[in-house]
Amino acid sequence: MDFSLLPAALWLTAQITILSALIGMAAGVLVVLARRSRVAPLRWLAIAWTDVVRGVPPLVWLMLVFLGVGVFTPLGAAVIVFGLVASAYCAEIYRSGLEGVAKGQYEALDALGIPTRTGRLRVVVPQAAVISAPAVVSYVIGMVKDTSLASVIGVAELTFVANRAANRTGDGITPFVTVGVLYLLLSLVLALVGRAAAARAESGWAA
Amino acid sequence: MSDFLADSVSWLPDLLRGLGHSLWLTFVSLLLGLPLGLVLGYVTERTTSRPLRWLLVAVIELARGLPALVVLYLIYYGLPSVEVVLSAFWSIIAAFTFSNAGYVSEIVRGAIRGIPAGQLEACQALGIGRARTFASVIAPQALRISTPSLVGYAAIVFQSTSLAVAVAEPELLNAAYNIGSITFQYLQVFIVAGALYAVVVIAASRFAGWLATRTQY
Amino acid sequence: MSLLNTTPSPDATAAPGGPLLVVDSLTKSFGDHTVLRGVDLHLDKGEVVALIGPSGGGKSTLLRCINQLELPTSGQVTLDGTPLVSTRGGAVVAPSAKALLRVRRQIGMVFQSFNLFANMTAEQNIVFAQRAALGTGKDEARERARTLLERVGMGHKAGSHPSQLSGGQQQRVAIARSLALDPRVILFDEPTSAIDPEMRSEVLSVMRELAEAGMTMLVSTHEMGFAKQVSDRTVFLCDGGILEEGPSRSLLEQPTHDRTRQFLRAIAEG
Ligand SMILES: Nc1ncnc2c1ncn2[C@@H]1O[C@H](COP(=O)(O)OP(=O)(O)OP(=O)(O)O)[C@@H](O)[C@H]1O
Ligand SMILES: [Mg+2]
Numbered sequence: 164m165d166f167s168l169l170p171a172a173l174w175l176t177a178q179i180t181i182l183s184a185l186i187g188m189a190a191g192v193l194v195v196l197a198r199r200s201r202v203a204p205l206r207w208l209a210i211a212w213t214d215v216v217r218g219v220p221p222l223v224w225l226m227l228v229f230l231g232v233g234v235f236t237p238l239g240a241a242v243i244v245f246g247l248v249a250s251a252y253c254a255e256i257y258r259s260g261l262e263g264v265a266k267g268q269y270e271a272l273d274a275l276g277i278p279t280r281t282g283r284l285r286v287v288v289p290q291a292a293v294i295s296a297p298a299v300v301s302y303v304i305g306m307v308k309d310t311s312l313a314s315v316i317g318v319a320e321l322t323f324v325a326n327r328a329a330n331r332t333g334d335g336i337t338p339f340v341t342v343g344v345l346y347l348l349l350s351l352v353l354a355l356v357g358r359a360a361a362a363r364a365e366s367g368w369a370a
Numbered sequence: 371m372s373d374f375l376a377d378s379v380s381w382l383p384d385l386l387r388g389l390g391h392s393l394w395l396t397f398v399s400l401l402l403g404l405p406l407g408l409v410l411g412y413v414t415e416r417t418t419s420r421p422l423r424w425l426l427v428a429v430i431e432l433a434r435g436l437p438a439l440v441v442l443y444l445i446y447y448g449l450p451s452v453e454v455v456l457s458a459f460w461s462i463i464a465a466f467t468f469s470n471a472g473y474v475s476e477i478v479r480g481a482i483r484g485i486p487a488g489q490l491e492a493c494q495a496l497g498i499g500r501a502r503t504f505a506s507v508i509a510p511q512a513l514r515i516s517t518p519s520l521v522g523y524a525a526i527v528f529q530s531t532s533l534a535v536a537v538a539e540p541e542l543l544n545a546a547y548n549i550g551s552i553t554f555q556y557l558q559v560f561i562v563a564g565a566l567y568a569v570v571v572i573a574a575s576r577f578a579g580w581l582a583t584r585t586q587y
Numbered sequence: 588m589s590l591l592n593t594t595p596s597p598d599a600t601a602a603p604g605g606p607l608l609v610v611d612s613l614t615k616s617f618g619d620h621t622v623l624r625g626v627d628l629h630l631d632k633g634e635v636v637a638l639i640g641p642s643g644g645g646k647s648t649l650l651r652c653i654n655q656l657e658l659p660t661s662g663q664v665t666l667d668g669t670p671l672v673s674t675r676g677g678a679v680v681a682p683s684a685k686a687l688l689r690v691r692r693q694i695g696m697v698f699q700s701f702n703l704f705a706n707m708t709a710e711q712n713i714v715f716a717q718r719a720a721l722g723t724g725k726d727e728a729r730e731r732a733r734t735l736l737e738r739v740g741m742g743h744k745a746g747s748h749p750s751q752l753s754g755g756q757q758q759r760v761a762i763a764r765s766l767a768l769d770p771r772v773i774l775f776d777e778p779t780s781a782i783d784p785e786m787r788s789e790v791l792s793v794m795r796e797l798a799e800a801g802m803t804m805l806v807s808t809h810e811m812g813f814a815k816q817v818s819d820r821t822v823f824l825c826d827g828g829i830l831e832e833g834p835s836r837s838l839l840e841q842p843t844h845d846r847t848r849q850f851l852r853a854i855a856e857g
Binding site for chain 1: 411432435436437439440441443444447448449450451452485505517529530532533535536543546547550556558561563564565567568569571572575
């Protein structure tokens with residue numbers, strides 16, 4: 164196979180992962196805010212969003228957005244789909260992070276007469292963020308694998324390049340073993356970065 | 371709108387046949403993957419041989435770390451180079467069983483670790499043998515602890531059967547894709563197919579959530 | 588050494604307008620489970636009152652109703668003549684958020700489980716409370732935090748996070764945090780119950796100094812030694828009502844009710 168194609172493909176895989184992870188982590192905040200809103204319809208909307216987004220396989224979303232909507236480039240469709248899927252998963256992670264903050268912390272905020280918004284911002288959210296961080300990191304690591312689905316709609320990322328090489332050369336082993344190793348390496352790098360970040364965030368107070 | 375409905379209804383027989391095949395793929399790969407994962411998880415967690423443990427951990431990490439699509443391609447396009455030719459169906463089953471076994475073993479390992487060490491010490495103190503300890507103390511509790519996660523996992527396996535479209539296996543997504551390529555109504559047909567997937571997955575997750583509240587002692 | 592900023596006037600107990608804190612026919616039900624059935628209680632300025640009684644008797648609920656962490660079902664709580672419980676047409680209603688904040692800043696609370704903010708150091712806990720609740724400037728808040736930490740003997744741990752402190756140390760920081768808002772009265776809910784026995788005295792001695800400095804305190808406790816030596820008055824709360832109250836020494840040594848005697852004997856044996 165033509166190994167010179169791999170760097171570009173690897174970069175594309177990394178790009179899809181990083182961009183959609185960023186979209187997902189940010190949009191997840193909006194979803195969890197809606198989920199915990201006092202306005203009931205907003206809550207229902209958030210529940211419907213997380214259920215439907217996670218209930219439909221990512222590959223179906225990819226085809227729906229790329230072929231069905233039909234206005235996006237393959238790369239654009241992939242980033243949108245993985246970003247939206249990640250938003251639903253991140254929202255669930257954030258939600259359990261918020262639920263993981265001890266009840267006593269809320270009581271202390273109340274007893275001290277600290278305004279709700281200040282307390283949420285300075286006490287609840289930082290603690291929930293640290294509780295959620297490991298789950299977000301492992302979700303993002305899992306996303307690396309998911310991006311391989313983008314090959315089906317023609318994004319020239321790792322799996323796509325390997326598939327084309329296999330078809331051209333008739334050697335179905337070298338290309339897939341090679342990209343398999345690259346996927347593992349990419350996950351490993353993310354895991355190490357994530358662990359370092361988590362260690363920094365937790366230093367000091369994590370229980 | 372009425373067109374949409376009429377079209378959807380006319381597609382339903384094909385889509386439902388595809389759905390049936392997706393469920394069948396799910397069933398077969400769970401049937402093979404679950405026991406394999408159970409044993410893999412138990413042996414990995416309990417073996418006293420370090421090399422064996424490392425080997426198994428490596429296999430589990432490989433199964434969890436490789437994209438299922440890459441594994442599928444490797445089996446479907448790669449194995450023929452070494453004279454092993456599997457049909458699309460069995461390639462899918464082999465690929466999913468491999469990935470499933472990795473996930474299931476992780477769930478099972480977590481469950482086994484969740485059983486308090488004191489109970490195992492009690493078994494030792496009572497002179498109960500290893501096999502008996504596994505059968506009567508570990509397995510029932512581990513299964514009980516992990517059942518909700520396993521049901522949740524079955525839903526994920528069902529979703530991932532959509533990958534079979536990549537090797538043209540006639541499951542739900544493939545059926546939808548074929549309808550789309552004839553009618554060019556991709557959006558509608560993928561919405562209907564997506565809804566079918568979502569109904570099954572949401573029902574399964576709700577069931578898993580209900581089980582989780584039921585299985586606490 | 589005084590724990591308080593201001594030395595209370597010697598005749599504080601005779602302050603005009605009667606007692607500082609008055610609890611009047613307070614009831615509280617959770618659904619159809621009645622926990623408090625008409626509690627009357629008053630604290631004069633500078634008075635230290637111990638609240639004792641069997642587990643489940645409603646001590647925590649009473650304290651939490653006083654600073655409105657729980658909404659009382661009926662009755663009134665008055666701080667320095669100002670009613671704290673909002674009512675409309677005779678029924679208790681949830682007060683406005685603003686009114687709640689005002690009430691709680693004037694009433695300190697020390698919890699059994701400390702509840703220090705886990706993401707902040709000891710000093711940051713105290714600085715944050717002042718800045719967020721009172722809008723104190725940064726430098727002033729920090730200065731005061733340092734002083735208070737010194738006074739509770741925690742100056743050397745200002746930069747430690749709660750997870751790095753023992754229970755007794757956390758509780759002393761929590762007391763300092765509560766003091767930082769200059770409350771009129773502090774409610775203590777079993778402040779030493781979650782602390783190893785050998786560490787309790789460090790917390791109790793801080794509380795004793797606080798009492799001597801003239802702080803008004805209502806302390807739910809199982810520490811009969813503290814009740815006897817430090818508190819002016821002891822109240823026995825049982826099955827949601829005050830069964831007996833009086834000067835601590837006489838109540839603890841010569842209780843009049845059988846139920847009180849039984850409780851004290853169980854504690855002594857416990
Ligand atoms: N939020 C709540 N919902 C329902 N019941 C409650 C609630 N809080 C307290 N109770 C009930 O109120 C009763 C009194 O509880 P409370 O915590 O006030 O007792 P206590 O005197 O502080 O006991 P302890 O010494 O164990 O702390 C108990 O029967 C308890 O079950
Ligand atoms: Mg209590």
